[in-house]
Amino acid sequence: MQFDTSKTAAYEQLYNGFHWNVPEKYNFGFDVVDKWAADRTKLALLSLSEDGEQAEYMSFFELSRLSDRFANVLVDLGLKKGDRVLIILHSIPQWYVAMIAMFKLGVVPMPGTVLLTAKDISYRVNRAEAVMVITDLDHVARVDEVARECPTLKHKMVVDGKTPGWYAYDAQMAAAKAKLERGVLGEVVTADPLMLYFTSGTTGQPKMVRHSHAYPMGHEVTARYAQSLQPTDLHWTVSETGWAKAAWGKLFGQMIVGAAIVQRKSLGRFNPENTLRALERYGVTTFCAPPTVYRMLIQQDLKAYDFTLRHCMSAGEPMNPEVIKAWREGTGLDIYDFYGQTETVCILSNYPFMPLKYGSVGKPTPGHDVRVVDENGVELAPGDEGHIAMYLGDQRPPGLMMEYWLDDDAMAGSFKGDYYYTGDRAYRDEEGYFWFVGRGDDIIKSSGYRVGPFEVESALQEHPAVAECAVVGAPDPEGVRGMVIKAFVVLVKGYEASEALTKEIQDYVKNTTAPYKYPRLIEYREELPKTISGKILRRELRKQ
Template sequence: MSDVYQAMRNEFSLEIPSNYNFAFDLVEKRAKDEPNKVAYIAVSRDGEQMEEHTYAKLNAKANRFANGLRSLGCKKGDFACVVIARIPAWYEVLVGAMKVGVVSMPGTNLLTAHDLEYRINRAGAKLAIVTAEHAEKIEEIKEKCPTLEHLIIIGEDRDGWVNFETLCSENSDELSRDDVEPTGADDMMLIYFTSGTTSMPKMVPRDYSYGLAHAITGKYWMDLQDGDVHWTLTDTGWAKAAWGMLFPPMLMGATIVLYDGDGRFDGDFHLKLIERLNVTSFCAPPTVYRVFAQMDLSPYNLGSLKHCIGAGEPLNPEVMRTWKQATGCDVYDGYGQTETVNIVANYKGMEIRPGSMGKPVPGLTVDVVDDDGHIVADDTVGHIAVKMTEQHPYGLFKGYFKDEAANAKCFSNGWYYTGDTATRDKDGYIWFVGRSDDVITSSGYRISPFEVESALIEHPAVAESAVVAKPDEMRGEIVKAYVTLAAGYEASDELEKEIQDFVKHLTAPYKYPREIEFRDALPKTISGKIRRVELRDEAKA
């Protein structure tokens, strides 16, 4: 087994051209070489409509949007806040923007007006490109966003907005690379927002080389082959969408499933869709596999599946056994961040050790180190880190946008510190321990306690709060808040629900505390800082 892994590392090769642009070098090239190859299958919410989108069709529509951007005066380096559901326009906007050099900032469809205002102003975004259900949020905050010049709406007409469909129809589906400003592999292509505990969401720039670096993700962990049908369950606003719905599947020649599902997960519907589309490659958060494991899987024909992967938190062995009995597939765990491509994984041909995220990917040196950058002994807790090398590590970002303090913290001693901790066993398998910055992972969402605390404190009843992760069998972790009340308020079930609803409306709903415990006082250090470690231990008890 170790020979298979070492052979993968020895045979690794990846060259990123200095002028690489995924939209031209992959999408447009394939549109010319294999115009009828299916890039993705768009599935309507009720499952009644299924439409194949070829590379020729995708490229033509992306060109129309790119030319539309040019007609609005948009240029390389402009920022665009993009909030689009799982519909074809998501691809057309992102690929079209890449061609022009406009930097897309994908956001989850759960963002509130408050969240959007922060992101637009933090980046100085020039455009907001959203589906109709988000237009009202943008209108609510646009007067507080002085850099916004263009509002583009998908799906309806609205006063003061440019209609996406009209804009595209009025522009040519031809675009020469010579007609746009060149983009280098090091130029910014995307920005994602991530979270921490000591600041609001940080901006993670992803350059054009990031697209091609995802060949590592697609080849090794995802094990994608030309002709596969791949389905990743994720919101379009997360970097996971770049992993599972864009770069790796397209690089490897797989067809992507684009299902416009709503927020309520229907296990039966998803399993039937795997059958109908003959899905061969499937990626879901552990929460979904746990739901499937509680169902009777015998009525479903899941024989098309060849490779299944999961990420976010370890899967318990019983769920893995149940899934394998039903499908014949193991679930291969993997690890990476918004700031990276896949960097640790389990691979075909290697022993899977349930609970382990696997071994470092070929092409990168990943290890467990101490605060000073020294590799720790086997079975010792340390930081998961990526070795900085003369060739900048493939797919690793260069640093947070306009945040030197955060950069100084994560790039140190010749390593990039991921902010997560782990142990490494004698055979090189890495075992996740926890998050250095206390980020909570619930149902695949990464949630910053700081963001939840910032929302809680705005409620008049909340004097002080501390937010921690509480283990949960179904979701992995849930958000638990410890709250002290302001004068004049008394703890009650009604007040708990009122505060929960308040947080749901102020920030993305998935971040609200599912449990609130009212306290007379919170534990603190001698300097007055809240001892969250004490509260975390209580929540785990």
């Protein structure tokens, strides 16, 4: 690839000239939402129905007033600064009202996916000693099923109706004062806890990730640079409210920049046609979705739509180059992959002002010193695979979590010396681009080779018969190699599993990547197991 040196220089100038400025006192609700509310006409939210046919518009001014009122509801109920509240809501305006109200007070929300079971709810409430649950009628029975085993749970509120034993959102809002006094529950400072996220649990019980009030500042980098947002943008990140990606793509950075946010209430399976129609109908300008969504979208006739999109992104899992090529053929736009975790903001990204390498997760974002290191924190040479780690010796970035709350073992495993270890592996090329290899526990060791699943999956994804795939290590049936590479494949509609197709796919991978990386075993599936955040559960496939 020929590099545009002017673009490379622009990145170096931006990265080297960036410095964090974290004040002692910062409150996202007052210092961002209320600031934009001074312009009573500025759009904050565009909330869509599931089919995308109905739309509700909400300005920053309305959001500011409603969040003040709901904050007074919580004060009247007796909540205190630092209290934890589990919030389980679909993508509806009340989620924003409640979240921003809690930020203003210093009450700590714990966003949960709408897929949480009664057992999941019990675990989260008890683990964090939460005092309140805010949810909808769909989840009332799940909460009531376990409420008696949650001794700290004092308050239950339903936002979309009435039910015995629960506070009704509408009635409480009608009775509350409209004006909120800043600091009514005590002064909130930047170092105070802002929110708790539970990790998706790909490797065991979810851990509690605690972020401070500085966390939104870190997402300004996500929005301005990785997402390239401007105040005139209408941005849509496909994400449910319980995932950390909601904080990444439909809350903090977007509102800091002043971009309007699209959200859609989604109750069933993802509908690619409805999504494409909504992108066209409402004039969405920037779009972010996980690879799973893009794989479904490229199965449609993309050229049949008249989009106003200018920038497209992906995060959550590595983006296969073949998907990017198909999207570009249909829309004329590339997909810019970026990387981070529930524990961080965006720390690696591709940028529209920098040459794009398909398959790479790009370079460090401003304010983040990301390196590839070994177990002892020694930085590795270009091309050598190691741990993705963030150097903290100069200044701790505001977007990095405060801690794994109440989990000393997890803290010791992630914070070593001057580094935060992400648990993911990658290598860096000569131009400084990072290439994701996989989770540390996903690496396959076969016949003396170390193989990352992503490279094999990318090769598989290029075959026209493969709609989706996942690669894991499996015991060698012949008992010779110890472990072999096994692929689980979901076929494109119109293809049928056969020995001939298996041989064809295996030969294709042999010719696309190193011969030792081809899957000796292929199993065809209707669908792949995923976490509640849409990531493929390779540990489940390994068990099977």
